Amino acid sequence: MKGERKMLHTVNKSPYERNTLESCLRLAKAGSAILLIEDGVYAAIAGSAAADQVAARTDDFTFHVLGPDIEARGLADKQLIDGVAVVDYTGFVELVAEYDAVQSWL
Amino acid sequence: MNAEIATEFDTEGVQKNFMFVNRKAPYGSIYALEALEMVLISAAFEQNAVIAFIDDGVYQIVKGQDTKAAGMKNFSPTFGVIEMEKEDADEDPDIDMVWRIVVERDSMEQRGLTAEDFSIAVEVLDSAELADLMNAQDVVLSA
């Protein structure tokens, strides 16, 4: 059973301000989903310094980013990293329901 | 807490595996203290718990904290309660819960610390071991 458990990790801090994303990527188990929310969404922008960190791990994790937080920050027209899926609030709830547990990286 | 509200929840016989992830240094924000209170409350319900110190969270349990001159309450002695809970859970056959106090090795070493620097006894885990442990929990609470 233990091996089949899968977690959702959320990251809500900018990768330029905190090591939150870095710690999440270090301690989340392969097969987990990672949802970038609030200031965490900055890590999803292609061509940014943080993008490499995310792009390098798309085989290990399913990445999601919260659309409303992208739009709120004026990033709607920006290119996102390949393999990062945009979700709305309903999608957020569906992810929480789909996974066994949630860890919020704050 | 309001007793009338609390009694609406029947927690009798419900036992889950909790992990408390502590990632913040002790005095710069209220997170560490609030998380500590949360851990202590979970003991009252005899829940299994892993108390994990990661990143700056390892600074919470560094020994020798003296907050007098800074004018703040020193809550580091209170981690002794967690250690005592763990010892009681280990030794007392009447207490049906398992507690672990763990520190991530990388976080500790990056900060130039060793297990000797902590005021309580901890298990030092590699990142992969900690990742497995986290993934096995029913509930993960983070601060």
Added chain:
Amino acid sequence: MSYQLHGSTFESDEEGYITDISLWNEELADLIAQDEDIEMTDDHWEVVNFLREYYEEYQIAPAIRVLTKAIKKKLGPEKGNSGYLYELFPYGPAKQACKIAGLPKPTGCI
């Protein structure tokens, strides 16, 4: 709220817990106990003193379960049970005894 003792005022919160722990003394404890309809005996003092020592060491007032367990360890099973403690402090051992001991209200108090 406050307590009056020998012309001095000791401030407390709305539930009667004194606000400045450092001002506590045994006479004040007796006065708080009277307010709680408790007549202090050696058995009461044993628990109150235990709580003060516990607070001194851990900087926190124990919840009832922790108190019971810790008293059982230190004073034996005939005293480390909630029946005995509720006899001494009918309105909640952790709450009432902490108040008399001059400590803050225990965390996780239900």
